[in-house]
Amino acid sequence: MVSNYRIQGATGEWEVVIGLEVHAQITSHSKLFSGASTEFGQEPNCNVSLVDAAMPGMLPVVNGECLRQAVRTGLALNAQINRWSRFDRKNYFYADLPQGYQISQLFHPIVGEGEIEVSLDEKDPEGTVKTIGIERIHVEQDAGKLMHDQHPTMSYVDLNRCGVALMEIVSRPDMASPAEAGAYVRKLRSILRYVGSCDGNMEQGSMRADVNVSVRKPGDELGTRTETKNVNSIRFIQQVVETEARRQVDLIEDGGTVVQETRLFDPDKGETRSMRSKEDAHDYRYFPDPDLLPIELSEEFVAEAKASLPELPDAKRHRYENELGLSAYNAAVLTAEAETARWFEGLAAESAKKQGKPEADVAKAAANWLISDLFGGLNKLGVDLDSSPISAAQGAELLALVADGTLSGPLAKQVFEIMLETGDDPEKIVEEKGLKQTSDTGAIEAVIADILAANSDKVEEYRGGKDKLFGFFVGQTMKAMQGKANPKVVNELLRKALG
Amino acid sequence: MTDITDLGVAEIRDGFRGGAFSAREVAEAFNDAVAGSDALNCFIVKTPEKALEAADEADRALAAGEAKPLSGVPLGIKDLFCTKGVQSTAASHILEGFVPPYESTVSGNLLEAGAGMLGKLNMDQFAMGSSNETSYFGNVVSPWRRNDGGNTPMSPGGSSGGTSSAIAAHIVPAATGTDTGGSIRQPAAFTGICGMKPTYGRCSRYGMVAFASSLDQAGPMARSVKDCAILLEAMAGYDAKDSTSLNEPVPHWEAGLSGDLKGKKIGIPKEYRVDDMPEEIDALWKQGVEWMRDAGAEIVDVSLPHTKYALPAYYIIAPAEASANLARYDGVRYGLRETPDGANLQEMYAATRAAGFGDEVKRRIMIGTYVLSAGFYDAYFTQATKVRTLIARDFDQAWDSCDYLLTPTAPSAAFGLGDLSDDPIAMYLNDVFTVPSSLAGLPAIAVPGGLSKQGLPLGLQIIGKALDEQGVMNAGLAMEDRAGFTARAEKWW
Structure with missing residues (x-):
């Protein structure tokens, strides 16, 4: 589908063309070419091997797990897996790069072309789908970190991150609005998390994007692009697209030309600024790294990587709709994040077990409760699903109590609030607080008799044809029963008593 | 009693095991020889205490019946190898004072096999040179002199010049060398000793300061083929820490040595007959052919048509790799750091590298940077890698008609320093x-x-198929037996 996002300029409407290079830190215990740990948040320079520090005579040895994760990611993006690939050296000097070159893949990346389907409207996941092309994925080393605020005249270097494996996922320039760019990154992050190849935590820097933006009059050739480096949130990515497109349009319309350059985003000011132009661009002098042999992947290796993939979000969403009977919206919400889907599936399975019914019969109620009640409750507490005070098993127990008539809707809400607060089991709460719904006809009949006696005028009116008063008697009865009476039983007994 | 420093590796090992002398006596004899060799400038660091320590351990081990393959044998280690706790500089100023907290796999293998270390041998800086004149620690002088009475200090060859000079002068029985484009073989030829470059990947490059990764290969240098076999057996082996290391078993080369070449074919590559080759080199080559024939081999003419492109390709590929390999010497983490007043990071890099690298190293970094630059990469680097493939194919085709190639080692005898x-x-x-x-x-x-007419050593080279070190050494042994090279530089130092 064609985006209708346009920038209004003095000379008319402009389109924006966006391509993203997403750097995703590969989930692995050790670094790409050394045995050092990848653990985040350690004291500076604790996770540094002799290889990472580029000591004389040290050699890289590739971590096969990182390659496997890149291959799994490629497979999840329906991409070409290159059975033969190779590492290259990208040469430049910087204090966070001990070797004086980054080991990357320019000429022969491990993953070739693929694609992602993104949905542009959460409420209508089927309606507004766009396919974004993936050009390639290559594997490379991350650099270390410079700290400029530790000493008045010197900069410090922390090499903990140096050598950690990254996947660079390069999109085609297929996005045409900030919303599309945002949807693409969200979907990509979701897939990476499903696959388990990257934790997708942008705030920790384990996923960041270089944003390529150009503008053109609709139908024109591609304009000159700028690349804004290291943007570390979806909101910022969208902001970069907006401000950079606007800047380029204004520049061109004022008679200037966009220069191909690298820019930086300043989140405080919400604007990009030039970092270096093409003229001062590094000549990276890429060449094949002679310390490493080409990577040859066997058919079995790729097949095993494929077999290890979990059900991916699109497939899962379709299954939720088709097999569990969920609405498209609910299915989309529940599958957007691997963690949510995992939680939901635990809840549905437990519910089915506790109620002795097929999952398809309990899934809808489970989905509704999870999306409206639990998400709402967690939102109020300000916590994520993974730190929910209520477990999936407890949620299933609550749903079972509703299903078997032990709790009415309103009672269930009360129990839920207490669970949220205390983390207690619903049965325990029902027991202790006496919140159990009663179907004890004797008790209910006694209450009804009292109410009818106390409201004989209304009884007369009802019997005289004022049917609407039935609701009044139900309300009075429920109130007297402190909300614990089974509404169905109350209705039956009232009709009988009122004749 | 014989002078222990006259003995080679096998003789020391066997004499030590047979009780003719103790390991300590051996170590002391060589420590003395090393101490008295300053005029040759073979050593950057002397480690007599290390030699003694290993010797005492060898004596203890022998008494306990636990002697190892190289127990009792002291060796020199080229300074390209990182040695734990001992300064390792690759003969550069930029690594002056650098003491590695780790041991290279090759030197570690030798020490593990019971050898002792006499010291770190001088060399061309970062193994870049063919005369041992690029060392920051001064030229190495060959023990050999021309027979013209002029006492011109002669080059021991390079880059393993400290190694070749020390072995020729009998101040070490044997030592490690490294060979990127001839750095073991040419100095061996210049000093009248043996030097073996094994198949790329036989010896781990872990802990060896990198010059050109796709070419660098460690190997033994000694005064006999047999000693080379003994040393190589200890040095070689698969190492998971080097991705280019060959996962192949290490044969018992010493046990497999045989100078009988019956049924073998020796190829004589016609392209190696270069212009201006001194007549005496050509004569020796012809003599070599006769020796091979005498050993039972059949001689065949072969062609390696791309030979003339090898040197240009080498001087593109090796500097290109070096330009990246030497980027790590930046003054940030170890070694030299020059900080002119008010210098920023770039200025610190520039000052450090300007002061830390010698002219030849700078020349090769610049060549390498140039050939990898945008716009030149395809014309130089890509072209050179294609040539490399063609050269490898030349050899593959030669193996259809022969088992080994016989060539001169160097196009001339040693030249004078300068x-x-x-x-x-x-x-x-x-x-x-x-x-x-x-x-x-x-x-x-x-x-x-x-020997040349000027009384300087001349060498011949045997090249073999990948992994056929045994065959190469056997052919070398056949030649050694027939050449009967016993000439020795007269001691003047």
């Missing part, structure tokens, strides 16, 4: 016979064949 130091091209031409096999990763041995 003779070529202003002419890099003439210097680079020294590697003309050794570079092709380096580009193809093949095993090759240099064996002394005779």
